[in-house]
């Protein structure tokens with residue numbers, strides 16, 4: 001999948017581990033960031049072919065009065081029904097992947113960050129040169145999740161368990177940011193990695 005010589009780093013991590021925060025710190029250093037969660041919303045905007053496909057598969061009940069996706073209705077339909085969820089994923093995953101690759105190829109920059117929350121199971125692994133995992137201990141993850149989304153602890157744990165495990169993520173990591181400290185600590189880590197990625201990107205461009 002990697003046809004140009006742009007150096008790409010996939011950024012992944014568990015829910016509320018700090019991916020968006022880290023992405024913002026890279027972005028503040030003028031690094032183009034493509035976030036697959038953002039792409040996932042874009043591809044189902046009104047008028048997009050994937051939205052029509054979803055309506056064909058799940059019925060007009062998943063389309064709101066204004067023609068946009070009724071997320072709640074769709075969630076209700078696919079929730080807890082494995083085959084329906086798989087059908088939805090079969091529609092969405094390739095479209096999200098293609099759009100992510102398209103945006104990355106258009107984005108330029110010295111190197112790029114591609115945020116992929118579920119990287120362990122994504123073919124986008126083949127599109128990147130390096131994998132950066134934001135890691136933090138589960139208790140910190142639960143606390144941040146509860147603070148951010150006002151979940152109760154049980155729901156927060158359920159959300160955590162629905163993802164790939166910390167071990168699965170760390171097993172594919174080239175670099176790990178340990179995010180259990182302060183935001184200043186995090187910024188210092190990003191500063192260090194940014195310098196290292198600029199160097200690796202330069203080497204790749206010059207072919208050595």
Ligand code: ADP
Pocket residue numbers: 013014015016017018019020021022144145148179180181182183186
């Ligand atoms: P993700 O994108 O992985 O779900 P976020 O970057 O949104 O995670 O971080 C989850 C929450 O934790 C956010 O409210 C964020 O502001 C906060 N957070 C992240 N890292 C830190 C940190 N080092 N110190 C304090 N709060 C943090």
